Amino acid sequence: MPGERSPMEATTENATRRPRNKFIQKLGEPRVLGWIAVAFVLIMWEAIVAIAHLNPIYLPRPTQILIALVSMFRTGGLLNDLLATLGRIFGGFAISLAIGSLLGIWMATSDRVQAIADNFIAALYPLPKITLIPLLIIWLGTGGPFMLAISALGALFPIVINTVLGIRQCDPGLILAARDLGATNRQIIRMVLLPSAIPSIFAGVRLGIGVSIILVVAAEMVVGKVGLGARLYLAGQILETEQVFAVLIVLAILGVVVTKAQDWVDVRLNQWRLS
């Protein structure tokens, strides 16, 4: 994990650190070192491709990729693709958060609903959702509803399962306390079960968004006309390798931003758990 120290480093840090040149000392910082390594790989990449005269169809230089990336954003409409993909991911995700948490609450609070839903979930959860793409295309076509459906399907199961888990793990003492203070069943669900399940639901959200990203990009590669996946596939078909790399970079950055955003939300949600 960047920014976290290994246990070994933490124990010996103060004892062995001798006064050194401040600049060199700064280079040795784990976080700085991580970025230096990235820069080093990029420079080596650039140099090797230039010296060995590699065909850019196989491996373009990082600077060429960067130029391709900028021009795709400025004139190639990559922003539209990015927005389309984001809309599909988060639109579908919002649907599965709403349906998933409601279904999860319903399952966790009723043994009958749980029994009805259990077999379906057992059958559908381990099924790779990507295999549902052909069926969904037959049902929904290849437009917006299909994209939202595939995105929602990806996030649904982790959210349902984690919601059920979170609610089942709620301390029964808290439910007794709420009843004692006069809470109705509805109030107990809203004010006790749901808040106590939030860390667990959010763990499901984390897993779910990851699956949604994979499914949306994959679906776009198969049938999309706009979207990062469609762009990636198209660039590959016409051997525009710089553009392939450029789209991969956008996808990687998207992944980093989503992960960091989740970390941030996680800290907010868990404020009461810390300290």
Next chain:
Amino acid sequence: MGEDVAIECDDISLTYSAKSGTPVEALQRVCFRVNPRRVTAIIGPSGCGKSTLLLIIRGLLAPSGGRVRFVDAQSNAAVSAKPRMATVWQGFNLFPWRTVSENVGFGLEVGGISRSERTARARRSLAQVDLAGFENKYPRQLSGGMRQRVGLARALVMEPDILLLDEPFGALDAQTRLVLQEQLAQLVEKSGTTALLVTHSIEEAILLADTVLVMTARPGRIAAEIHVDLPRPRSMATTHASGYSSLFDQIYSLLRDEVVRAMATETESA
């Protein structure tokens, strides 16, 4: 509350089926009366069903037999409206995602009371238990003793006619326990509410209660009713007062046999 409400427990029994399927008799025809504006303590060996009894009285658990009646203390007629009750729990049972103030205001919130009034009443209630200034802390940031004072404030803010205390200091260290016992004794004396205290501490029972009910090992029954007429206000000094040690011995000798019996049953089933 214009009238004084007494609790009458008539032949309360509870039998539940254990995981193995064999029925377990937890409570057997428990009868007693809790007088208004008095503190009644229930003491018994662990597993005798004393906490279960509290849940039944609170209406959070249905007994297999018998009933709980709330009656007018003078006429013995059933009261028209159920008295207000609030419980203080051994495990505190505070909502960890709510601040201290929001915890205390929970009962008011579910009762539809406005935010501003909740905050004001929570602040007053917290001041009563010496926790002014801790309104915006989270339970995790507090010590065990402070958490239980939040639990007490959360019950007191409901202005209960009957305060139910389920081993309120059982999870605390011995010193914190002493101080809180004293504070609770003073609080109860001042407010004059009816209180029903479940405890396994003889000292706590004598210090706080006017009547001590000693329960038997499982299946729980009332073995004896002992009146504590030590003068109030009581404090730790009460433990040196004349009459204290004879009460202690009396309760201990009753309890000792039951604890031995409870231990024997445990060994059998283990």
